[in-house]
Amino acid sequence: MSDNPQNKVKIEARDVQVFYGEAQALHGIDLDLNANEVTALIGPSGCGKSTFLRCINRMNDVIDGCRVAGTITIDGQDVYSPEIDVVELRARVGMVFQKPNPFPKSIYDNVAYGPRIHGLAQSREQLDHIVESSLKRAGLWAEVRDRLSASGTSLSGGQQQRLCIARAIAVSPDVVLMDEPCSALDPIATAVIEELMEELRKDYTIVIVTHSMQQAARISQRTAYFHLGNVVEHGATQQIFTNPKNQQTEAYISGKIG
Amino acid sequence: MTEPSNPSARKAQLAKRYRAERRFRAYGIAAISTAGLILFFLMGSILLSSLPAFTQHYVTLDIDITERHVDTQDLANSDWRALARNALRAQFPEVSGRKEKRALGKLLSIGSSDDVRDYVTANPSSLGTSIRLPLTLSDDIDLLLKGVIDRDLPENERVVSNQDLAWLDRLLDEDRISRQFATRIFTNGDSREPELAGLRGALVGSLWTLLVTLLASFPLGVMAAIYLEEIAPKNRLTQIIEVNINNLAAVPSIVFGLLGLAVFINFFGMPRSAPLVGGLVLALMTLPRIIIPTRAAFAAIPPSIREAAMGVGASRLQVIMHHVLPLAMPGILTGTIIGLAQAAGETAPLLMIGMMAFIVDLPTDVTAKATVLPAQIYMWANNPERAFMARTSAGIVVLLSLLLMVNATAIYFRKRFEKRW
Structure with a gap:
């Protein structure tokens, strides 16, 4: 299962370079991310893995002085080409952030917000259906079905993060980007979300940035090791963790550096 | 190193620290009670001397x-x-x-x-x-x-x-x-006879003036703040604009009055002594006082909310209108109301445009001749009749109660619309 050859390439990054003003954060990343797989991006802090993640849905656009060179294509379409509408792109590429960040609105409105602004539901019933199915897929429905009008911020940290996942998948994206989604959660909530990712993999391409080696090993099919703005090694997770080809990678995953 | 090993020396050091903390607290309490006492005497003497007027x-x-x-x-x-x-x-x-x-x-x-x-x-x-x-x-x-x-x-x-x-x-x-x-103090306009002089003309004048101020400064101020904080690129030009807005808040108010006289009355030919001109002058003065807290309110919204909205594909306008603006609203309203309260108590700029005038009739619209509460208080204070002394204090009491009410409204809005996340 780990290196399934029939999984086709979903996202292709070629020579991606990112500059924050004068400083260069990424030095030419080449990476292929497969559909229906979880790809884990690992590496020490400041190595550029979050920066790369944010390039995929152009979240770096809003940072002043940030410049991106090279190409990233999703299904062969260049993300940075002028024909691409960034709002549509972000609807196709959902994102879950490090800190759970539900809107200070009701649970229902949190999930319904995306479908509403994109006009995905023609009627109230359809919207209800989207909210329900999104919350079910995020494994939160059973816990919140009786209090959909309660504030999203009244939930526990783990529930909030699952709400954010429900919000992201409510607009039916192809790709879900996760930036250390479990770093603010306890092990139980983390386990719930990891199970969820395994489930979501069937329909989405998932890219996750994580600092936990165990998490990367547990949930991902492929792993890319970043170091100082470069991809040092990229391959099947099993191979990276059991038989890394690069010395740096081995040192990092065995806890010698990083 | 810093902890002396000797137990008695340690004890002495501890006692010294506690003493220092107690002293510091005492200074604070003394400062606050002095300020409170002064305020109490000020309010008390004004209230007391205003009583005969009622x-x-x-x-x-x-x-x-x-x-x-x-x-x-x-x-x-x-x-x-x-x-x-x-x-x-x-x-x-x-x-x-x-x-x-x-x-x-x-x-x-x-x-x-x-x-x-x-x-x-x-x-x-x-x-x-x-x-x-x-x-x-x-x-x-x-x-x-x-x-x-x-x-x-x-x-x-x-x-x-x-x-x-x-x-x-x-x-x-x-x-x-x-x-x-x-009752005449609330139902009459100004008069040369103290027992007939009332605040109604000044109250209505203040109302018209503040209405013009609100209508002119609120949309301009909020739009300027939204543009500067959310849309404009952070470059040299916006930095210069920002510094100058902050400077504008420190410009003496009489300067705005001179500006109003030169621009609104002499250049545009607007009527003298009118709430229209007074309101516009006060709006100029209030603008930075709305822009600055509005920008602060925007800056206080955690970026995670913006990212969350952008992450599900909200456009820049949607991020602002659906998420940032509603969350910033309490701060914007508070800033606006406090800015208006300051404008309501302003006299100097109105001096220059002829709103410091003896006007008996109630102003019926924004172009009628009018005066405002603080100007009325000042004019009463200048009258020689003794009974105007009490009238002056009564005017101050009315103005202060109005401002208190306005500030209470600001607090209410902040509590009512504040959201936690």
């Missing part, structure tokens, strides 16, 4: 509404004053000389004729009959009755003559003098 003495007289003095076709121009004066003279038939009659008539305020007129206008059936009506006494007699003017002073040192006193005592003996709430 009551007025009346003399109850029997008035013959004879047709000789009343023109039924033109009630407003009838000789009500003669009716009131004759009623008083009827109480003192022994007064005969022309000079004495005049002196007796001066016990009554000019406003006593309004008392008669208003009664007859409201009760036309009283024409030709005799009515019993409380009539307003003049300001000096009123002050004497309130004890503000000391009756034991030698005659040449007090404004009320011995003869006036004798008449007054007779009226008191006959139980004709009464004290009532002075």
